[in-house]
Amino acid sequence: METITSRTNPLCTHLRKLAASVSYRRTCGEFLCDSPKLLEEALLRGAALHTVIFTETAALPPIPAGVRLVRVSADVMKSVSPAQTPQGVLSVCAMPDRPLPKRLEGRRYVVLDGVQDPGNVGTILRTADAFRADGLFLVNACADLYNPKTVRATMGAVFRCPAWACGADELAALLKTSGLPLYGAALRTDTLDARTVDYSRCAVAIGSEGRGLSREMLAVCDQTVLIPMQAHCESLNAAIAAAVLLWEAARND
Numbered sequence: 001m002e003t004i005t006s007r008t009n010p011l012c013t014h015l016r017k018l019a020a021s022v023s024y025r026r027t028c029g030e031f032l033c034d035s036p037k038l039l040e041e042a043l044l045r046g047a048a049l050h051t052v053i054f055t056e057t058a059a060l061p062p063i064p065a066g067v068r069l070v071r072v073s074a075d076v077m078k079s080v081s082p083a084q085t086p087q088g089v090l091s092v093c094a095m096p097d098r099p100l101p102k103r104l105e106g107r108r109y110v111v112l113d114g115v116q117d118p119g120n121v122g123t124i125l126r127t128a129d130a131f132r133a134d135g136l137f138l139v140n141a142c143a144d145l146y147n148p149k150t151v152r153a154t155m156g157a158v159f160r161c162p163a164w165a166c167g168a169d170e171l172a173a174l175l176k177t178s179g180l181p182l183y184g185a186a187l188r189t190d191t192l193d194a195r196t197v198d199y200s201r202c203a204v205a206i207g208s209e210g211r212g213l214s215r216e217m218l219a220v221c222d223q224t225v226l227i228p229m230q231a232h233c234e235s236l237n238a239a240i241a242a243a244v245l246l247w248e249a250a251r252n253d
Helices: 010-020 022-028 036-044 074-081 118-130 150-154 167-179 236-250
Strands: 002-004 030-033 049-055 068-072 089-094 107-115 136-139 161-164 184-187 202-207 223-226
Touching: 002 022, 010 022, 010 030, 010 074, 010 089, 022 030, 022 236, 030 150, 036 049, 049 223, 074 223, 107 118, 107 161, 107 236, 118 150, 118 236, 136 167, 136 223, 202 236
Parallel strands: 002 068, 049 068, 107 136, 107 202, 136 161, 184 202, 184 223
Antiparallel strands: 030 089, 049 089
């Protein structure tokens, strides 16, 4: 076990960069988890855990041999944690090596199109996991899956539910090869009431908070679906819309 007392220690600099920079995370192949819950999920799911940083008062689960253990003061923890109120435990995990599949064998997938809020992306991944979706696709500049805010919002689903970033054309080809129709949450001449759709095997696309689904994504949708709501309400938050559709899909399983 190591003890670090200086905010300028190279590890502290590394942690701050992991929290702040997408390119740095990708270059290092690592991401930051900022709670005891996320550490427990990482251990439970067999994630590649590199480093655990903790304060003296933090209670740690058993940590496997070979993982770097570093004790820091509350002051140092506050300087490196991406959370406004640190919970006393940070962990550094390796990003999984997860190439785009050649074929999707699962029943149900979620597609996010330009959803840029990290909290929404993380919440949707958590919801997809809760309602037994088989994976998540991030298309058109969605928030980074490994942003600390995204990871925190997943509540551990980042270790349980697979996710891939890809282009709309790649996704369309993969869905076609896999025999999966794509249903987009949008209003179009062919739009169906979301309660009447057969979700037994499909992918469901959710657009950005402000613009909805892009023209590019709408062009590859086989069908669009509408969540019934009061006429004076224009739309739902992306995470809420995803939750409604995923619940509707799962309730008939």
